[in-house]
Amino acid sequence: MPANFTIVTLGVADLDRSARFYRDLGWEQRGDQAEGITWFRTSGSWVGLYGYDALAEDAATEPVPADELPTYRGVTLALNLASEAAVDLAFARVQEVGGTIVKPAARTDWGGYSGYFADPDGHLWEIAHNPYWTVVDGRVDIGAT
Template sequence: MAVPAHFSIVTLGVADVAASASFYRRLGWEQRGDQSVGITWFRTAGTWIGLFGYAELAEDVGLDAGPVAQAGSAPAYRGVTLALNFASEAEVDDAMAEALEAGAVHVKKPTRAEWGGYSGYWADPDGHLWEVAYAPGMPAREDGTIEVPRG
């Protein structure tokens, strides 16, 4: 059996589940589950984002937690970004403005990229990096999904 190429959940380790959940609600994302059990869920296009205590997630994985990001501080690069693709540059600008209004930390202003698109970055209260992008070769569908061309 081959391992199927899909994932159902991206779980983010966060310092304060309630505070992070509040941030994602301010983005207008649909929340599910009972936050009082220590984890909560937000619907995305076809998958879910889980918010789980930082130390608790490390314990679940069986690794040392290390330092927790300080809310509002410049994020540490962790080798991972999450991306939200949009149908136009204007939508990227709007999404960036809404994320900042909701409490995101500004990382990189949206600019035209060498690959022909337009993108910028913000970080959530725990420093998880989110790219907002318009990629003309991979236009976002109405549901937010994209198709990466062969080639």
């Protein structure tokens, strides 16, 4: 199977609220939200917002009540930026538009700069700068292994 990650879909309690949050971050929205899903273009993949219960139904699973979900759900999404200053600006914007700062950005033991925020539905996002990676047009090149 090719490693061609194209979409992450987030289950959300209120599609209008969540779409407004990502628009307010400055993300480019595509598609007709009236169809029950909305899309945001990123540098190489898409973020979809879909009703929380509808997404569970689509996956043939039983949803945990949203108010019982833990802060940490075993997954985070990451935005890697070109500098520490860009990370700080991104966190300022997240806070301005109503995101929850879970862990403020700080220098890390691996030499980078990183922090975490939660969107209105509690999905965790890391915003980081890794000085060992190159970021070009929003895409990361981590080099050869």
